[in-house]
Amino acid sequence: MSQNLNARISGLYVITPDELNTAELLRKVRLALLGGARVVQYRNKIAVAALRQEQAEALRELTHEFAVPLIINDDALLAQQVAADGVHMGGADGSVADARALLGSGRLIGVSCYNRLASAHEAVRLGADYVAFGSFFASTVKPDAVAATPDLLRQARRELAVPLVAIGGIDAQNGAQLLEAGANALAVISAVFAAPDIQHAARQFSTLDYP
Numbered sequence: 001m002s003q004n005l006n007a008r009i010s011g012l013y014v015i016t017p018d019e020l021n022t023a024e025l026l027r028k029v030r031l032a033l034l035g036g037a038r039v040v041q042y043r044n045k046i047a048v049a050a051l052r053q054e055q056a057e058a059l060r061e062l063t064h065e066f067a068v069p070l071i072i073n074d075d076a077l078l079a080q081q082v083a084a085d086g087v088h089m090g091g092a093d094g095s096v097a098d099a100r101a102l103l104g105s106g107r108l109i110g111v112s113c114y115n116r117l118a119s120a121h122e123a124v125r126l127g128a129d130y131v132a133f134g135s136f137f138a139s140t141v142k143p144d145a146v147a148a149t150p151d152l153l154r155q156a157r158r159e160l161a162v163p164l165v166a167i168g169g170i171d172a173q174n175g176a177q178l179l180e181a182g183a184n185a186l187a188v189i190s191a192v193f194a195a196p197d198i199q200h201a202a203r204q205f206s207t208l209d210y211p
Contacts, residue, residue, distance in 0.1 A: 008069050008085075009108065009130045009163040011038030012205040013187040015073070017194075018046045022055050026062055032192050033066045035202025039185060041088055043073035056082040071110060076102045086110065086129070091119075096126040110165065115148040117156055124162055131160065132187060135168025136178060140190050150181035157182030172204035184211055 014037045019025040029040060040063050042056050056072060060082045063070040069085035072078050076099040079087040086108025087099050099109050110130045111123035120131040133152055135145035145168055156164055166178040167187035175186045186205060195201035 009039060009110070009165065010184045011186075011210050012036060012192075012202060013039040013041065013165055013185040014192050014202070015041045015043050015167075015187055015189045016059075017189055018044050020047060020051065022051070022058055025055055026058055028193055028198055029059060029062060031198035032202045033062070033068065035192075035199040036206025037068065037192070037202050038206075039069050039071060041071040041073055041187070042084075043189075052078060053081065056084065060084060069108065071108060079103060079107065088112070088132070096123060096128055100127050112167075114146050115152060117152060117159070120156060120160060124160055128162065130163040130165060130184075131156070132165040132167055134166055134187075136166055137169030137171075137174055139169040150177055153178060153181035153183055172201075172208065175205065176208055179208060179210060182211075 014032045016025060016029060040059060042059050044052055044055060047055065056078055060070055071086045071088050072084045073088050074090060076087045080102050087103065088110040089099060090112045096109055096111065108129045109127065110132060111128045112132045113120040113123060115133065123131055133148045136148050139145055153164060153166065163184040164182055165185045165187050166183040170186050170188050171191045178186065192198055192201045
């Protein structure tokens with residue numbers, strides 16, 4: 001992975017909501033990008049494969065327009081098919097090695113490590129370009145998610161050289177303490193896409209002090 005692309009995992013990292021209307025999805029994501037989102041992850045747990053392909057291709061064009069990375073959730077094959085910038089993998093989404101073999105060395109691989117620092121070390125050893133920790137706060141998307149702490153971020157920052165992404169119930173107020181603890185990026189869904197003014201909500205995140 002080039003250091004340049006790796007370094008682009010920073011700032012507001014928006015994860016798309018489950019939206020079946022592609023035009024509406026693009027409208028929402030465009031507003032987030034206008035508000036300063038620096039990474040887009042496509043995640044849609046309710047769409048069939050054909051719709052996911054359509055939406056991912058449309059988002060690829062939109063993120064090119066704004067020159068920000070597009071990451072595909074859970075699906076390295078889809079990431080390869082739409083020439084996305086990378087894939088983000090959960091704990092049961094296959095191996096880093098398989099994703100790297102499919103995507104090649106020029107794409108990002110992110111791994112969710114929840115509240116387990118040992119998992120992050122293993123992911124980086126296997127070639128992950130960034131790791132994500134959470135949930136740091138109560139999450140409406142994943143109310144039963146395991147809990148992570150700012151101290152975990154502090155320790156990870158001391159021990160790992162890759163970008164750290166924080167996720168889980170984050171808003172523009174509580175996110176600041178996670179950045180102080182060592183997070184490079186704040187991953188959000190509801191705090192941006194459920195807001196009455198998506199662009200304004202994104203801008204509130206974008207003005208925080210990122211490392």
